[in-house]
Amino acid sequence: MANSMASIQQGRIRVLKQASGPSIDREKLKGPVVYWMFRDQRLRDNWALIHAVDQANKANVPVAIAFNLFDSFLGAKARHLGFMLRGLQKLHQNLQGMSLNIPFFLFQGEALDTIPNFLKECGASLLVTDFSPLREVKNWKETITERLEDSVSVHEVDAHNVVPIWVASDKLEYSAKTIRGKINKLLPEYLIDFPTLGPSKRKWPNLHHFIDWDKLIADVVRKGAEVPEIAWCEPGEDAAMEVLMGSKNGFLTARLKNYSMDRNNPLKPKALSGLSPYLHFGQIAAQRCALEARKVRTLSPQGVDTFLEELIVRRELADNFCFYQPHYDSLQGAWEWARKTLMDHASDKREHTYTMQQLEKAQTADPLWNASQLEMVHYGKMHGFMRMYWAKKILEWTSGPTEALAIAITLNDKYEIDGRDPNGYVGCMWSICGVHDQGWRERPVFGKIRYMNYAGCKRKFDVDGYIAYVKRLAGESKKRKAEI
Numbered sequence: 044m045a046n047s048m049a050s051i052q053q054g055r056i057r058v059l060k061q062a063s064g065p066s067i068d069r070e071k072l073k074g075p076v077v078y079w080m081f082r083d084q085r086l087r088d089n090w091a092l093i094h095a096v097d098q099a100n101k102a103n104v105p106v107a108i109a110f111n112l113f114d115s116f117l118g119a120k121a122r123h124l125g126f127m128l129r130g131l132q133k134l135h136q137n138l139q140g141m142s143l144n145i146p147f148f149l150f151q152g153e154a155l156d157t158i159p160n161f162l163k164e165c166g167a168s169l170l171v172t173d174f175s176p177l178r179e180v181k182n183w184k185e186t187i188t189e190r191l192e193d194s195v196s197v198h199e200v201d202a203h204n205v206v207p208i209w210v211a212s213d214k215l216e217y218s219a220k221t222i223r224g225k226i227n228k229l230l231p232e233y234l235i236d237f238p239t240l241g242p243s244k245r246k247w248p249n250l251h252h253f254i255d256w257d258k259l260i261a262d263v264v265r266k267g268a269e270v271p272e273i274a275w276c277e278p279g280e281d282a283a284m285e286v287l288m289g290s291k292n293g294f295l296t297a298r299l300k301n302y303s304m305d306r307n308n309p310l311k312p313k314a315l316s317g318l319s320p321y322l323h324f325g326q327i328a329a330q331r332c333a334l335e336a337r338k339v340r341t342l343s344p345q346g347v348d349t350f351l352e353e354l355i356v357r358r359e360l361a362d363n364f365c366f367y368q369p370h371y372d373s374l375q376g377a378w379e380w381a382r383k384t385l386m387d388h389a390s391d392k393r394e395h396t397y398t399m400q401q402l403e404k405a406q407t408a409d410p411l412w413n414a415s416q417l418e419m420v421h422y423g424k425m426h427g428f429m430r431m432y433w434a435k436k437i438l439e440w441t442s443g444p445t446e447a448l449a450i451a452i453t454l455n456d457k458y459e460i461d462g463r464d465p466n467g468y469v470g471c472m473w474s475i476c477g478v479h480d481q482g483w484r485e486r487p488v489f490g491k492i493r494y495m496n497y498a499g500c501k502r503k504f505d506v507d508g509y510i511a512y513v514k515r516l517a518g519e520s521k522k523r524k525a526e527i
């Protein structure tokens with residue numbers, strides 16, 4: 044295999060299945076290559092697509108992109124599915140205009156059936172997939188791999204992380220401190236420019252397929268209307284690049300200097316990059332963001348260094364946790380010290396307790412917490428600093444860590460545009476279960492888990508200003524909803 048994978052680093056690829064038969068046959072693909080696109084929904088800077096085209100061209104066979112739209116996926120609503128499908132619609136349009144000779148097939152239903160059926164139908168020899176550490180995706184891949192004929196190989200490509208997750212570390216890392224050095228050491232090898240995606244040499248027999256995007260989008264928006272779409276964040280690869288480095292208000296072109304100073308001020312959300320929706324749906328590569336950020340480091344060395352720490356180290360640490368810890372979203376996944384301290388304090392008396400419904404409706408006695416909840420519900424992206432306070436208060440106000448974690452993850456995934464992401468599971472686990480953190484002075488309810496309170500926020504930023512800001516956001520969102 045080594046030679047045939049020359050243009051993408053071998054470390055990026057895991058061979059999940061090797062076709063059987065004499066080695067001479069295994070090396071030479073007879074049928075087409077299919078790229079099952081899942082997490083990395085882009086044409087630009089996509090190592091999985093680059094690998095698929097590369098393999099197809101070496102064997103002189105055609106290549107296609109397949110995407111499966113699940114009937115339901117971890118409770119995704121109009122907000123998430125609308126953003127995703129609108130992004131894919133643009134991808135499809137771009138693909139048709141690019142003369143790459145690569146068709147895009149969209150299937151609906153269970154990938155466990157649609158993907159193997161499609162491979163069988165077109166006589167494919169190689170399935171390429173991108174990488175996600177989430178258990179549902181891992182399980183599908185295992186079953187799909189089992190269902191494929193012996194003559195089909197399966198390659199998984201980590202197109203999401205700068206340093207492939209299995210290369211960065213072969214074990215569950217304890218904290219940012221333990222993974223940082225490992226990642227930084229590998230950056231010269233992996234943080235490199237992308238090759239230009241060339242066309243497939245062999246054309247797929249019928250390249251153009253009509254997909255009724257408008258109907259698909261209308262359907263998901265109607266079915267998932269409980270959490271409506273957001274208007275402020277335009278989906279798609281081009282919009283993502285605009286947010287990163289556009290001439291109008293790009294993060295690296297216009298906003299970078301504020302990042303190191305203001306990124307923890309919830310009243311200044313524009314100081315953050317705003318890239319998480321695009322990174323989550325794979326509409327932009329973290330590697331592209333990192334390459335471009337490095338180019339402008341002289342403008343704001345501290346801003347770029349802090350951004351790269353979040354974008355690479357923290358994000359890849361989250362993927363590491365979900366990849367190596369099967370209980371990444373439950374108390375069982377916490378370190379021993381944290382589980383013990385949380386259980387020691389599980390029956391401590393709480394000043395307030397709220398139900399999931401009260402929390403969801405922002406009906407607590409804390410106006411700051413209510414504002415953060417409403418920012419998430421109406422705007423679809425809670426400020427990063429408030430996410431920590433928000434999750435920690437849920438621990439304080441519910442019956443114990445198990446319930447707190449379940450509520451935090453449910454609400455996060457339901458309303459955040461970037462939800463259902465390893466960063467979200469790890470963010471909740473960090474806030475409530477001390478994952479990747481250390482023990483602090485012991486106190487009621489929290490035990491040794493890091494504590495945050497209203498007074499601390501008041502010292503850091505204009506709490507009343509934030510509450511008024513969210514009130515305006517919520518008002519605008521309700522008005523828009525009424526108009527629709």
Ligand SMILES: Cc1cc2nc3c(=O)[nH]c(=O)nc-3n(C[C@H](O)[C@H](O)[C@H](O)COP(=O)(O)OP(=O)(O)OC[C@H]3O[C@@H](n4cnc5c(N)ncnc54)[C@H](O)[C@@H]3O)c2cc1C
Pocket residue numbers: 306315316317318319320322323353354355357358361425426427428430431434455459461462463464466467468469470471473474
């Ligand atoms: C309780 C809680 C829940 C969270 N839920 C999510 C979620 O569902 N999805 C999500 O993407 N992030 C989540 N985060 C992490 C972080 O808050 C968001 O990534 C960030 O606020 C996104 O905004 P941005 O892209 O403008 O941030 P920026 O500060 O501009 O960061 C750039 C990128 O770096 C990465 N990043 C930043 N902070 C973190 C972090 N703490 N951990 C891992 N990666 C990070 C993200 O990919 C982010 O898009 C959560 C954090 C907490 C504490």
